[in-house]
Amino acid sequence: MRAMSLWRLEWLRLLRTHRLLAVVLVYLFFGLTGPLTVRYLENLLGALGTGGAQVQFPTPTPADGIAQFTRNASQIGLLVVVLVAAAALAFDSRREMAVFLRSRITKVYKIVLTAYAMSAAAAVSGFALGMLAAWYETAVLLGSVAVADMLLGTLLGAVFLAFAVAVVALSAAVARGTLATAGTSLGILLTMAIVAGLGGQVTGRWMPTTLSGATADLMLAGRPGDYLPATVVTLVATVACLAGAVALTRRREL
Amino acid sequence: MMVRTTGLSKSYGPHVALSDVDIEVPRGSVYGLVGPNGAGKTTLLMILAGLRHPTGGQVRLEAPPRRVALLPDTPQFDPWLTGFEVVSLAAHLSEARSPDVGRMLADAGLSDAAQRRVGGYSRGMLQRLGIAATMVGQPELLLLDEPASALDPAGRREVLDLIAGLRGEATVVFSSHILGDVHEVCDTVGVMRAGTLLYQGTLENLLVGRAVPAYRVHLRSPAGPVVEALRRQEWVTAVAEPLPRRLHIKVRSLADAERQLAALLGESGALVVSLTPDAADLEDVFLELTS
Numbered sequence: 001m002r003a004m005s006l007w008r009l010e011w012l013r014l015l016r017t018h019r020l021l022a023v024v025l026v027y028l029f030f031g032l033t034g035p036l037t038v039r040y041l042e043n044l045l046g047a048l049g050t051g052g053a054q055v056q057f058p059t060p061t062p063a064d065g066i067a068q069f070t071r072n073a074s075q076i077g078l079l080v081v082v083l084v085a086a087a088a089l090a091f092d093s094r095r096e097m098a099v100f101l102r103s104r105i106t107k108v109y110k111i112v113l114t115a116y117a118m119s120a121a122a123a124v125s126g127f128a129l130g131m132l133a134a135w136y137e138t139a140v141l142l143g144s145v146a147v148a149d150m151l152l153g154t155l156l157g158a159v160f161l162a163f164a165v166a167v168v169a170l171s172a173a174v175a176r177g178t179l180a181t182a183g184t185s186l187g188i189l190l191t192m193a194i195v196a197g198l199g200g201q202v203t204g205r206w207m208p209t210t211l212s213g214a215t216a217d218l219m220l221a222g223r224p225g226d227y228l229p230a231t232v233v234t235l236v237a238t239v240a241c242l243a244g245a246v247a248l249t250r251r252r253e254l
Numbered sequence: 255m256m257v258r259t260t261g262l263s264k265s266y267g268p269h270v271a272l273s274d275v276d277i278e279v280p281r282g283s284v285y286g287l288v289g290p291n292g293a294g295k296t297t298l299l300m301i302l303a304g305l306r307h308p309t310g311g312q313v314r315l316e317a318p319p320r321r322v323a324l325l326p327d328t329p330q331f332d333p334w335l336t337g338f339e340v341v342s343l344a345a346h347l348s349e350a351r352s353p354d355v356g357r358m359l360a361d362a363g364l365s366d367a368a369q370r371r372v373g374g375y376s377r378g379m380l381q382r383l384g385i386a387a388t389m390v391g392q393p394e395l396l397l398l399d400e401p402a403s404a405l406d407p408a409g410r411r412e413v414l415d416l417i418a419g420l421r422g423e424a425t426v427v428f429s430s431h432i433l434g435d436v437h438e439v440c441d442t443v444g445v446m447r448a449g450t451l452l453y454q455g456t457l458e459n460l461l462v463g464r465a466v467p468a469y470r471v472h473l474r475s476p477a478g479p480v481v482e483a484l485r486r487q488e489w490v491t492a493v494a495e496p497l498p499r500r501l502h503i504k505v506r507s508l509a510d511a512e513r514q515l516a517a518l519l520g521e522s523g524a525l526v527v528s529l530t531p532d533a534a535d536l537e538d539v540f541l542e543l544t545s
Binding site for chain 1: 300303304305306307319320322323324326328329330331332334335339340342343344345346347348387391
């Protein structure tokens with residue numbers, strides 16, 4: 001029988017509640033189906049019939065295959081990550097369960113940072129596996145992809161996911177319930193995506209959401225330096241969100 | 255003193271949960287906190303555990319925070335953990351020195367269920383698991399909120415014995431609605447109502463100070479002549495016959511009754527089965543204080 005620790009608690013939470021499996025399966029699914037959909041979209045629409053109209057699609061490129069994955073990953077994948085992280089980070093949502101942890105640990109940061117690290121690790125692992133699957137499918141169906149672009153794109157996507165989980169940690173310190181935490185987090189992330197979209201390239205360069213689809217852009221014409229401002233902002237915002245989460249949770253009463 | 259609060263107050267918006275509460279809990283004692291629902295008992299325990307912040311006043315604890323343990327009235331744990339993992343985690347978080355998780359589970363009667371997930375535990379088992387998880391940290395100050403509320407009579411007996419056994423080793427503050435439990439294991443009681451501490455002190459002082467001098471008399475003969483004779487005495491303040499041939503006699507003082515009651519009963523020709531002074535019990539005093 002193994003001795004317990006906060007790290008093992010969070011690991012068992014991911015494992016026994018099947019949340020790690022959910023994250024990995026969602027990203028793997030989109031990793032495998034994204035490039036496949038792009039490759040055979042024209043055939044699929046042709047088989048369905050378009051009422052006599054002929055739809056002409058440009059020949060799909062490897063960047064389209066990866067872009068299809070990152071689009072799905074930044075929507076459905078992010079939704080699953082936020083829900084999984086909220087379940088771990090909203091540890092104050094049930095008072096009696098919270099008493100068990102909070103009355104034994106005087107340093108709240110230990111609870112927050114452990115739950116954050118494990119949730120972020122699960123999200124990044126799922127995303128990386130999905131990216132690996134998308135890479136393989138794209139290489140087989142659409143053409144080769146530069147290793148450097150894939151690695152840098154995965155790294156930037158991972159930085160964004162770490163930020164997204166930090167947003168969940170901050171939301172959990174403000175909203176008490178799991179669903180309220182997830183809703184608040186998704187609201188913040190959606191607002192950022194809208195601001196990045198409305199603000200054009202100038203604003204987009206600084207927004208964390210830009211990092212989630214960096215791989216496909218890098219494969220087209222993007223340069224690594226283009227993502228430096230967003231990376232710096234994302235890293236600073238991640239630290240700020242975590243510091244805020246710890247400070248607010250410390251002050252919160254049960 | 256292990257615990258000393260001075261002018262402790264807590265408000266939730268306009269609602270006053272605690273008002274100017276001064277409690278003193280001697281080290282090694284078992285302190286019972288009694289009061290009706292909403293009296294402020296849980297709020298007081300949560301403040302002592304550091305999980306709520308007082309609006310005013312001061313709290314002084316002699317134990318370091320990690321040696322203070324709180325057991326809520328309905329302890330809950332992540333349902334996918336086993337009983338062993340819960341107690342092991344509690345030991346790790348409390349930084350317990352050489353914890354014996356197996357023994358704690360055995361003491362709580364949970365050895366057979368140690369490897370089962372706690373999602374399948376009954377409420378009583380959760381309560382006992384909570385006690386095991388609390389005790390494994392070897393706390394100096396135990397704050398128990400209704401610790402026996404979900405237990406069957408045998409389980410309640412075990413918990414009370416466990417609490418009584420801690421006297422001298424750890425300091426226990428426990429809240430309860432069950433006055434018999436408080437009467438049995440506590441040295442000192444605090445009676446609360448609506449956020450106010452109405453009484454604090456030993457049980458003896460509480461009962462003696464509140465006792466109305468009275469006697470209960472059980473007769474074999476009809477009570478009528480005795481009642482008439484008693485009502486003529488100036489040292490008798492009231493006579494009632496709640497059941498046939500059973501009298502409840504309130505007197506000006508116990509000394510008057512001791513001097514004259516037996517003689518009066520003899521003169522009245524009464525056949526006396528029993529004659530006992532009527533001590534106030536905790537329930538009477540509790541109701542009198544809190545109503």
